[in-house]
Amino acid sequence: MTVNEARYLSQKIMEAGEIPLLIGHFGVGKTDIAREIASQTGRKLIILVLSQMEPGDLIGLPVRDENKTKFLAPDWWPEDGNVIILLDEINRAHRSIRNAIMQLLVDKRIHNHILPEDTWIMASMNPPDENYDQVELITDPAFLSRFFILEIHPEPNEWIKWASSHNVSHEVIQFIEKYPEFLSVHEGVSLKASIKPSPRSWYKLSRVLSLLSEEDKKEYSYILASGIVGPEAAKVFVDKTISSSTPSPYEILINGDIPSQMDIHQANGLLIRLVDFISTVDDKSLETMKKNLEVISQNLVKLSQVTPKDSFEAFMRMLVNLSNTPGLKGEFCDELIRKVITSDINEK
Numbered sequence: 001m002t003v004n005e006a007r008y009l010s011q012k013i014m015e016a017g018e019i020p021l022l023i024g025h026f027g028v029g030k031t032d033i034a035r036e037i038a039s040q041t042g043r044k045l046i047i048l049v050l051s052q053m054e055p056g057d058l059i060g061l062p063v064r065d066e067n068k069t070k071f072l073a074p075d076w077w078p079e080d081g082n083v084i085i086l087l088d089e090i091n092r093a094h095r096s097i098r099n100a101i102m103q104l105l106v107d108k109r110i111h112n113h114i115l116p117e118d119t120w121i122m123a124s125m126n127p128p129d130e131n132y133d134q135v136e137l138i139t140d141p142a143f144l145s146r147f148f149i150l151e152i153h154p155e156p157n158e159w160i161k162w163a164s165s166h167n168v169s170h171e172v173i174q175f176i177e178k179y180p181e182f183l184s185v186h187e188g189v190s191l192k193a194s195i196k197p198s199p200r201s202w203y204k205l206s207r208v209l210s211l212l213s214e215e216d217k218k219e220y221s222y223i224l225a226s227g228i229v230g231p232e233a234a235k236v237f238v239d240k241t242i243s244s245s246t247p248s249p250y251e252i253l254i255n256g257d258i259p260s261q262m263d264i265h266q267a268n269g270l271l272i273r274l275v276d277f278i279s280t281v282d283d284k285s286l287e288t289m290k291k292n293l294e295v296i297s298q299n300l301v302k303l304s305q306v307t308p309k310d311s312f313e314a315f316m317r318m319l320v321n322l323s324n325t326p327g328l329k330g331e332f333c334d335e336l337i338r339k340v341i342t343s344d345i346n347e348k
Contacts, residue, residue, distance in 0.1 A: 001223055001272075002155040003162075007033045009220060011041070013148045014084070014120040016207040019105060021090070021144075021227075022124040024152035029162075030124040034086045043120065044083045046076050050101070051092035059100045059110050071111045081118035091125040098143075105146045123147065144194060145201055148208065149227035155314060156180035181320055195230035204228055217242055222269055222276075231276050238273070249277035254292055256299045258306060267307040271315045278322060278333065286328050290335070297339030316340070 001009075010020040010033060022030045031047065038045035048058070060071040078085070093101060100110050108115040156176055163173050176183050195201075205228050209217060221242040225234035239248055247257035252274070262270070281289070289296060304312045316337070323333035 001150060001152060002158050003029045003033065003152060004158060005220070005223070006150045006152045007036060009148075009150060009224065010034075010122055011037050012211050013208050013224075014122060016204075016211055018204050018208060019121050019123060019147050021147035021149050022122065022152060023127055023149060024124075024154075025127060028152050028154050030152065031086065031088065034084060034122060034124075038084050041084075042082070044078070045086060046078060046083055047086045047088055048076060049088045050094075050097065051089040053094075053097065055094070055096045055100070058097045060113065071113070073113050077113060078116055078119060081116035083116075084120045084122060085115075087121065087123040089125060090123045102143065102146075127151075141194065141196065145198060145228075147228075148204070148224060149195065150223070151227075153318075154183060156183050157310065159183055181317055195226075195228065197229035197233040201228045218266060219264075219269055222273055226276065231280055235273060235277075238269070249274045252303060253277075253289065253296045253299055256295070256302065258299065258302050260306065262306055264308055264311070268311050271307060271311055275315060275318045278319070278329075281329075283328050286332050290328075290332050293332075293335055293339050297336060297343045300336075300340050301343045 006020075006022060010022065013020040014037075022033060024030055034045055034047070037043075050058070057074060060074040060077075062069050062071050087101065087104075090101070104110055104115075105121065108119065108121075160173055160176060163176075205225055208224055209221065212220065222234055222238045225237050229237070235248070247255075247259070249270075251257040252270070259266075307315075319333050319337050323330050323337060325333070
């Protein structure tokens with residue numbers, strides 16, 4: 001999702017009393033999102049860089065109180081609930097403070113210290129790939145189930161607008177305008193594939209959806225659902241409830257069941273589901289799809305004619321990134337891109 005989408009959804013998630021986990025490469029704006037939400041809502045922002053903290057920094061130091069031991073509140077502990085606590089680099093937290101983090105997420109407390117009512121919590125981390133230090137924390141289902149996972153991929157036009165207002169050199173801006181595929185690299189393994197639905201996750205999803213308008217539900221239901229109940233459950237949920245009139249990704253790619261009209265919310269939601277479908281499809285299904293490359297490319301060209309140009313271009317950029325994936329998936333995406341470009345030229 002874009003930075004703007006992540007900002008909007010993070011605030012909605014925290015308004016519902018839940019916790020967003022922002023995942024994105026260094027420099028995509030995760031901390032800026034927290035700062036902007038804090039500024040817009042009049043809250044103080046407390047940033048805890050967990051990879052640099054010792055246990056005492058997080059949980060406070062023990063002292064003797066008559067015949068008992070208690071912990072002094074750490075210096076960052078909020079005095080009132082008008083704050084946002086950002087748990088930064090959460091996947092690099094030392095093993096010794098993981099239990100304290102879980103207690104903070106679950107019970108909104110650490111030892112004898114209870115967070116003030118209405119305190120908002122959000123977390124951030126770099127994507128789980130070979131370029132970053134990792135710990136077992138990010139693979140723990142019980143831990144992941146506490147978050148709405150929001151994966152951020154900066155959109156070129158959005159970044160160019162930001163760069164223009166932050167004194168980025170015109171050479172860099174012009175280069176990204178001409179070659180938007182070099183803005184960032186969308187590699188790494190999605191944590192969403194590890195998420196499984198549970199009664200608690202459906203309850204959390206319901207709390208956030210209750211704060212959205214019907215239009216917002218059409219646009220963001222899949223993003224939210226996939227980040228808390230997992231992509232598989234999210235696809236069925238959206239297909240059978242929010243977007244019951246919209247065909248599934250497989251029906252679009254193979255059968256060519258393309259709506260003659262879609263509003264921008266339906267179009268964006270569908271393209272996001274297509275990216276997720278191709279990103280997570282197994283090799284057996286890929287073999288079948290590879291045999292139908294010509295049909296799939298023609299259907300994608302037809303789809304481009306009923307979706308916003310910027311949205312479809314973003315979808316194609318995601319295919320370009322997937323084409324760099326080793327193995328059958330990379331080969332499939334590379335051939336598909338070539339077919340789509342050729343088919344599109346022939347259509348014109």
